[in-house]
Amino acid sequence: MNPQDAERDAMEMAEAAAMLAEGIPLEPMPAELQERVLRSGPRRRSGWVLFGAAAAAILVMALAAGFWPRAVGGTTVAWSGEARGEVVWNGAEQKGLMRFVGMKRNDPRSSVYQLWIFDGERDERYPVDGGVFSIEREGEVTVPIVAKLPVRRAVLFAVTVEAPGGVVVSKREQIVATAKYGGD
Amino acid sequence: MALVTKSASVSAPLEARLLPRVAAGEPGAVRECVERYGGLVWSIARRYAEGREDAEDAVQEIFIDLWRSAGRFDERVAGEATFVAMIARRRLIDRRRAKGRRPELVAEKGEATASGTTLDTMLDAQIAAREMENLRPEQREALQLSIWTDLSHPEIAERMGVPLGTVKSYLRRGLLQLRFALSVGRNV
Known part of the structure; x- marks a missing residue:
């Protein structure tokens, strides 16, 4: 942690302690x-990572056969913007997958991709964080x-470029892909 | 309803640290952490958030922040509960600022017993409470207005009838004094 962050933490901890006092x-x-x-805790994320690895292996075959959306059982929409590919989302089961073709690789030490799911039932300024990921191969x-x-009614998926680790609220300075959704 | 108060004993032993175990990915640590600090996070969220649904969303974001930040916890600076409260407060303030509103906290202060909270919370609360009493009255007033009201620094200056720079100075010096007290109190 850099000295400025450490200083900020220490001062805000004093404020928090005063609040508790x-x-x-x-x-x-x-x-x-x-x-x-x-x-939604880290164990869940670890589970998803493992699931993701397994799902990716299965989907290599599924993609070849052209039935990968059925693996999720949701609605598929195409990306627009810099990315090619699709996103499939199943609102009832709160699960989905993204497929990218030819997406630019990122160096996770300097930036990551982050998915945002705009929920028609929530304030549009605060889309739901859909997870951080890296594209490591062509x-x-x-x-x-x-x-x-929970995503109550997905209306738009957007992928941004963010600092390593991702952010809680994106400044939306680099939006690389969007997909309008009306499936649920 | 329990209340974190200044009535606890500083001689109480500290509870086993959870955040380093969370940061290390130790099985079971996350559940223990949610069970130990869930009430504290939920209670702070209820004070800051706009309604129950907003508080529930905020709590989930706070814990995600906490999992990401667990490795930064330094027990020499403050207790674990204070670190958790700091992360919660920061996230809630950020949420309100992002919505274009200043943080507004509905204070429900009181003198109930501290049962139901953690020893760690009480220790820092007691150290901070004692040090709050050692602050100059104007420093304490500025800090209390900053923590418990939605007043901006210029508004606090107007309320107290002093220049803005003076208010900033009161707040900074007051917080530095509290920070020092926490650090010393935890390391003696």
Whole structure:
């Protein structure tokens, strides 16, 4: 961590401690919310990574046969912008996949790609984080979608270029692909 | 309803650290972390967020931030619960700023018992509470207005009848004093 970030953390921790000192009424977190947090936690992401690797291997064959959308059971829409390929999303099961063809490779040490899912039921300024990924080889690449929050009605998928690790709110300075969606 | 207060004993032993275990990817650490700090995060979110649904979304974002930031936790600076509260508060403030509104916190201060919270939370809360009393009255007032109201720094300056630069100075010096107290309090 650089010195500026460490300084910011330390000062904000002093503020947080002052807030605690003044008194925060504590309520238990609802059990249902706790389970949602756990489902979207790092273990879940690890699981998705493993799932993604397995799914990618299966999809290499599925793609060749032309039935990969059926593997997710959702609706497929094509990317526009710099990317070629499709995104398939199943809103009922909250799962999906992205396929990219000829997408520019990124160096994960300096930048990553991040998917954003615009939800018609949420404020458009805050699309749902659909996960961070890298394109590490030429040709066709398939990436699982890892939505961090439930997506009630997907209306648009967008891929941005962000700093390593991704961001919570994108400045949308580099949008490389979008796909309008009306499947759910 | 439990309340984090200044009534805890500083001699209470610290609980086992969870964030380094989360950062190391240790199985079970994430669940323990959510179980230990879920109430604290949820309670802070309920104070800052606009309604229950907004609070629920915020809590999920806060924990995602926490998983990403767990490796940055340094127990020499403050306790784990304070680190969690800092991440929660930062995310909630960012969310409100992104919506074009300043952070507004509905304070529900009180003097209830601290049962149901963690020893770690109480330790930092007690250190900070004691140090708040050592601050100059104007520093304490500026800090309390900054933490508990939606007033901007210029508005705090107007409320207190002092120049903006003076308010910034009160806040910075007050926070530095608290920060020092936390650091010393945790390392003695």
